[in-house]
Structure formats: structure tokens, C-alpha cells
Amino acid sequence: MEEKMQQTITLTTAALIKYTISSVIFAVVILVTIILPAEYNIDPTGIGHKLGLTVFNNTKATTSDSLSSKETSKKSADATETIEVVVPAGRGVEYKFVMAQYQKLEYEWITDGAALYFDLHGEPEGDTTGYFESYAIATLSEMKGSFTAPFSGVHGWYWKNTSKSPVTVQLIVKGEYASHGLK
Amino acid sequence: MKNLIAALFITLTLGTSSAIAHSDHGKISPKAAIQIATKATQQLTFKDFGFNVGKLNDNWKNLTTEDFKLYSAEANRYIVSANNKSENETIYFLMTMSGEVLSVNSKAKF
Numbered sequence: 001m002e003e004k005m006q007q008t009i010t011l012t013t014a015a016l017i018k019y020t021i022s023s024v025i026f027a028v029v030i031l032v033t034i035i036l037p038a039e040y041n042i043d044p045t046g047i048g049h050k051l052g053l054t055v056f057n058n059t060k061a062t063t064s065d066s067l068s069s070k071e072t073s074k075k076s077a078d079a080t081e082t083i084e085v086v087v088p089a090g091r092g093v094e095y096k097f098v099m100a101q102y103q104k105l106e107y108e109w110i111t112d113g114a115a116l117y118f119d120l121h122g123e124p125e126g127d128t129t130g131y132f133e134s135y136a137i138a139t140l141s142e143m144k145g146s147f148t149a150p151f152s153g154v155h156g157w158y159w160k161n162t163s164k165s166p167v168t169v170q171l172i173v174k175g176e177y178a179s180h181g182l183k
Numbered sequence: 184m185k186n187l188i189a190a191l192f193i194t195l196t197l198g199t200s201s202a203i204a205h206s207d208h209g210k211i212s213p214k215a216a217i218q219i220a221t222k223a224t225q226q227l228t229f230k231d232f233g234f235n236v237g238k239l240n241d242n243w244k245n246l247t248t249e250d251f252k253l254y255s256a257e258a259n260r261y262i263v264s265a266n267n268k269s270e271n272e273t274i275y276f277l278m279t280m281s282g283e284v285l286s287v288n289s290k291a292k293f
Contacts, residue, residue: 080218082225082244108222112230170229172222 083171083180087116087161094183095171096123096156099149105175108144112170114163115141122155146175154183211282213253213261220251220263220276223284235288242269254291262291 037048087093097105099122120136135147135155149155161167173180211219224243231238246265254262254275263276275291278284286293 080222080225084229110226110229168229170226172225 078174080172080174083173085159085169085171085182087159087167087169089161089164089166092158092160094156094158095180096154096183097173097177097180099152099155099177101149101152103176104146104148105155105173105177106146107171107173107175108142109157109169109171110142112168113141113165114161114167115139116167116169117160117162118143119158120147120156121158122149122151123153124151125153127153156180156183209281211261211280213256215282216261216263216278217248217251217253219278219282219284220265221246221248223276223287224251224265224274227287232287234284234286236274239274240270243267245269260285262293264291 033045033047034051034053037043037051038053043049043053083095085093085095099105117139118137119134121132121134123132133150136143136145147155157171159167159169224239224246226232227234227236227239228241228244229238243265246267250266250268252264252266254264256262259280261276261278261280263278264273265276266273272289274287274289275293276284277286277293
């Protein structure tokens with residue numbers, strides 16, 4: 001007959017302290033090697049860089065170094081610019097920014113009246129096929145956000161006014177771009 | 184029971200480290216509050232948002248960053264002032280610590 005044995009696992013106070021200390025050490029290691037490099041670009045060990053965790057914090061510096069066009073450096077990334085665009089009744093208007101790859105633009109736009117259909121998109125530099133990539137499509141009277149250009153080219157909005165009155169858009173932007181205007 | 188307590192403690196310790204990493208989200212700095220007031224001033228020259236000041240005149244568009252000051256920072260709100268020298272007028276923005284503009288008036292009393 002098989003003898004059943006009951007095993008009792010006892011966790012002593014010493015073992016509990018040992019597990020607590022080891023878990024705290026583990027948490028500190030994760031904090032220093034992963035969380036701080038990824039969230040705050042603080043990487044005292046260099047492991048975060050080797051794991052690629054600092055890539056998002058370094059994007060801006062890398063982009064500035066690799067720009068082939070000198071004119072983009074003339075623009076201050078901290079400067080805010082306010083632009084007003086009139087979208088005639090029943091018509092569509094495109095307003096674009098010339099941006100290099102990985103440059104970032106923060107934006108906020110509002111209309112003085114009706115909501116507008118829009119397509120925020122980018123078109124690659126030198127492309128003749130008509131290809132474009134949409135970042136956001138909706139019908140709104142205001143929007144706030146940011147985007148990072150996935151490729152060099154022109155990036156911006158197509159607004160379409162389906163109402164019977166002209167609508168003015170006030171666009172406030174801050175970021176890196178060479179120039180902007182109606183397309 | 185001790186195993187359960189140990190497991191719970193380890194989970195809480197690890198959970199706390201990620202909570203610390205995100206603890207600053209949602210709270211803006213005084214500098215960011217001034218930037219929001221600067222942008223809000225531009226928007227108030229464009230249309231009336233229903234605040235006490237209504238739609239501002241076009242000469243408010245000419246204000247620079249130097250015209251905006253942190254008037255007060257309390258436990259859960261910022262008040263930023265905007266001084267229009269050409270009109271000799273000052274308006275005040277009441278905003279939450281996360282940057283939402285709640286009210287705009289010319290008396291700094293909210």
C-alpha cells in the first residue's frame with residue numbers, strides 16, 4: 001500500500017527576509033537598467049543603450065545630426081507659429097509642412113464654425129506615384145496632437161468643407177520643419 | 184500563508200517601481216502652464232470660447248512670452264497672467280495642474 005506523506009513547507013523569518021531583499025534588489029536592477037533609460041534617458045550602466053531603450057529619447061539629436069538639408073536647422077523647435085487657413089464652402093484645401101524624416105511636429109487646430117472632414121497625411125519626397133500615408137482621418141472642429149515624419153517629404157492636412165459657408169482654421173504648430181504653405 | 188505574503192510583497196515591490204516611473208504624468212510645470220496660456224491667448228483672438236473675456240482684440244496676438252507670468256501656483260491649480268502693454272490690460276488664466284484652462288478673466292479672482 002502506497003504511503004501518502006504530507007509535506008509541510010515552512011517559510012522561516014530568515015527566508016522571508018532573504019526573499020524580500022532579493023526582490024528589492026531585483027526591482028532596483030530593473031529600475032536602473034530598463035525603466036530609467038526608457039522613460040528618462042538616464043542610463044548609468046549603459047545597458048539601456050545596448051538594449052535600444054534610449055532610442056526614443058535620442059531620436060531628436062540623431063535626426064539633427066543626419067539632416068542633409070541645412071535649412072531645417074534654421075527653425076527653432078521651441079518656436080510656436082499660428083497660421084490661419086480659409087477653407088471655402090464646398091471645397092477642399094491642403095496645407096503642408098516640408099519635413100525631414102523623424103522630425104516632429106506638435107499641432108493644435110480649431111475652426112471658427114463647422115466641423116471639417118480632414119486627412120492628416122504625408123507624401124514622400126520625390127514620389128511621382130501619388131502615394132500618401134494617412135496618420136489620422138476624421139470629421140472634427142478641433143484637434144490636438146503630434147506626429148513624427150516617417151519619411152522625408154511634405155506632411156499636413158487636407159481639410160474639406162461640406163458646409164455652405166467658408167470655414168477658417170486656426171492652426172498652432174511647434175516643431176521642426178523647413179517651410180510650410182498651401183499646396 | 185507566509186508564501187502568500189512573500190509573493191504579495193514581491194508583486195507590490197515590482198509594481199511600485201513601474202508606478203514611480205509614471206508618477207509625473209498629468210502634472211505640468213509652470214513653464215508649460217505659461218506656454219498653454221500663450222497658446223490660449225492666440226485661440227481667444229480667433230473665437231469666443233465662452234470665457235469672461237470673450238473674443239480678444241487682434242493686438243493680443245502680438246504678446247510675447249515675456250508678457251506672460253506665473254501669477255500663482257496653488258495646491259491644485261495655476262493662475263497665469265497675460266499683460267497687454269499696448270492696451271494697458273491684464274487677463275488671468277485659471278488652469279488645472281494638468282493644463283486644462285478653466286476660466287479666463289481680468290480680475291484674478293476665481
